[in-house]
Amino acid sequence: MEDVKLVSTQEISQHKKDSDCWIVIDDQVWDVTTFVYDHPGGASLILKYAGRDATKAYAEFHSPSIVRDNLSPECFKGNLDRSTINAEWAQEPVAANPTQAVPENEKPPLHNIINAYDFEEVAARTASKKTYAFYSTAATDCWTRDMNESMYKRIWFRPRVMKDVAEVDTSSSILGIPVKVPLFICPTGLARMINPEGEKGLARAAKSSGILEILSTAASHPLDQVLAEAPDYPFLFQLYVNKDRKKSEETIAQAAKLGFRAIFVTVDAAGRAKRESDERLRVDEVVINPVTGQRVVTDKKGGGLTRTMGSYIDQALTWPDLDWIRSLTDLPIVLKGITCAEDAKLAMQYKVDGILLSNHGGRNLDYAPPSILLLLEMHKQCPEIFERMEVYVDGGIRRGGDIIKALCLGAKAVGMGRTFLYSLNYGTEGAEHLVDILKDEMESVMKLIGIKNLSQVHPRLLNTSDVDHLVPLTSDHPYAKWHPAPRL
Numbered sequence: 001m002e003d004v005k006l007v008s009t010q011e012i013s014q015h016k017k018d019s020d021c022w023i024v025i026d027d028q029v030w031d032v033t034t035f036v037y038d039h040p041g042g043a044s045l046i047l048k049y050a051g052r053d054a055t056k057a058y059a060e061f062h063s064p065s066i067v068r069d070n071l072s073p074e075c076f077k078g079n080l081d082r083s084t085i086n087a088e089w090a091q092e093p094v095a096a097n098p099t100q101a102v103p104e105n106e107k108p109p110l111h112n113i114i115n116a117y118d119f120e121e122v123a124a125r126t127a128s129k130k131t132y133a134f135y136s137t138a139a140t141d142c143w144t145r146d147m148n149e150s151m152y153k154r155i156w157f158r159p160r161v162m163k164d165v166a167e168v169d170t171s172s173s174i175l176g177i178p179v180k181v182p183l184f185i186c187p188t189g190l191a192r193m194i195n196p197e198g199e200k201g202l203a204r205a206a207k208s209s210g211i212l213e214i215l216s217t218a219a220s221h222p223l224d225q226v227l228a229e230a231p232d233y234p235f236l237f238q239l240y241v242n243k244d245r246k247k248s249e250e251t252i253a254q255a256a257k258l259g260f261r262a263i264f265v266t267v268d269a270a271g272r273a274k275r276e277s278d279e280r281l282r283v284d285e286v287v288i289n290p291v292t293g294q295r296v297v298t299d300k301k302g303g304g305l306t307r308t309m310g311s312y313i314d315q316a317l318t319w320p321d322l323d324w325i326r327s328l329t330d331l332p333i334v335l336k337g338i339t340c341a342e343d344a345k346l347a348m349q350y351k352v353d354g355i356l357l358s359n360h361g362g363r364n365l366d367y368a369p370p371s372i373l374l375l376l377e378m379h380k381q382c383p384e385i386f387e388r389m390e391v392y393v394d395g396g397i398r399r400g401g402d403i404i405k406a407l408c409l410g411a412k413a414v415g416m417g418r419t420f421l422y423s424l425n426y427g428t429e430g431a432e433h434l435v436d437i438l439k440d441e442m443e444s445v446m447k448l449i450g451i452k453n454l455s456q457v458h459p460r461l462l463n464t465s466d467v468d469h470l471v472p473l474t475s476d477h478p479y480a481k482w483h484p485a486p487r488l
């Protein structure tokens with residue numbers, strides 16, 4: 001019988017990476033490199049014992065023969081030379097990705113962030129109070145903000161099985177622009193409050209992740225500087241129409257010159273919301289309005305950035321003004337902030353290129369309808385819109401499964417705002433990590449509901465009966481028939 005090689009603990013300890021991983025089980029040394037990421041219990045457990053003795057942990061879950069039965073003979077490296085064991089090598093190892101608590105004001109390592117909610121939890125602890133209040137708050141009772149998320153949880157999947165889903169593809173397009181995930185970063189103001197890189201960091205993440213970013217009129221960096229972070233990559237532009245229409249004309253011309261691929265006109269900001277968490281905190285640092293150039297100051301109503309930042313927005317914007325905007329540019333025009341079927345029908349009449357069903361994350365009108373219900377309203381009252389233009393939705397999306405639900409109901413793509421700001425707490429890498437998390441969750445859901453690419457999404461994969469009664473069938477009230485008196 002051939003002698004079995006004895007392997008020292010010193011040699012075993014050299015193989016402790018995911019790309020070169022040996023473990024010891026019952027005194028047998030195995031090269032498990034090819035198995036690390038196929039391990040049903042996850043890679044972290046194997047990596048915890050990389051280059052060490054894993055016998056105790058292994059025996060808790062597996063029969064003695066499973067390694068020998070599942071790894072090729074070449075993976076067996078020999079028997080442990082017990083004479084080389086010392087006290088240090090015999091110690092129970094610390095996990096490669098520890099989850100122990102970190103100090104309250106410190107961020108845990110990025111690899112400890114495993115879902116979108118984690119980013120907000122960390123931001124709530126580690127960002128400044130003013131920053132978190134501005135990002136997280138919503139109008140008055142914050143009910144629409146919370147219901148945006150809650151309504152996704154009331155929609156169920158209807159999975160199909162026995163489908164070939166060995167390979168799934170999350171790629172799609174937005175206004176003809178190819179994307180790896182049908183996801184865009186919603187326009188947000190003052191991204192620098194959580195990270196000096198602001199929109200620049202998000203721009204780099206958008207390019208590396210293959211998604212799109214909509215840059216805000218109120219971006220905290222000049223637009224040309226943001227675009228310079230991702231040369232030759234497509235970006236979209238969000239327009240707040242200025243009370244000084246000449247300035248909006250100049251802004252639209254600049255957007256075209258810089259190469260933006262579309263203009264998202266925000267139409268739900270005719271009034272400025274009361275965001276109370278924001279109002280309760282004083283502006284005790286220097287904040288400059290990126291549009292007006294004026295310093296934001298506290299007044300007798302409080303220190304809310306919402307009121308002070310949006311004072312330039314034109315509150316007299318009407319549907320015929322779309323003709324004026326169209327006369328200024330050949331870029332596709334998308335209306336951001338549609339919240340009812342009547343306005344969606346008007347958008348079709350004015351031949352815009354798309355609509356974004358959005359209640360501004362609940363930040364403007366509280367008790368505006370949750371965004372996912374608006375998709376259902378479109379199906380009930382104007383289903384033709386899905387053939388006439390691209391329809392997007394934002395608000396309340398926290399999971400890859402939420403993205404799939406929106407796509408099944410006809411959305412071409414979805415947007416996320418707050419969560420990308422929270423992820424920016426970790427810089428560009430944080431935003432990239434967020435996209436990776438969502439993409440992984442999407443792929444998992446796609447396999448489990450039986451689709452291999454996004455051309456196969458459809459409403460039959462969902463059960464919406466828990467919320468259907470909340471969706472109006474017509475624009476008329478079901479029983480109240482009062483109407484305002486006609487003007488004389």
